Amino acid sequence: MADGRSDQVKGRVKQAAGDLTGDDDLKRSGERDEAGGKIKEAVEDAADKISEGVDRAKAKIEDRD
Secondary structure, three states, X not given: OOOHHHHHHHHHHHHHHXXXXXXXXXXXXXXXXXXXXXXXXXXXXXXXXXXXHHHHHHHHHXXXX
8 A cells, every 4th residue: 555645645646647638637636645645644653652652552461571
């Protein structure tokens, strides 16, 4: 599965191609891909932060033992 940043790049490429060819459908598809990539990246970042928090909590629990 592609990550959010690659989806954003793909979207920008589609938008540029749509601009060059006058293909509004391709341009809109690129806009959707870019927006989806931004959302996916935000979710990935949140998941990373949650994972880091869980790891810190586990370390504190293990230090108590």
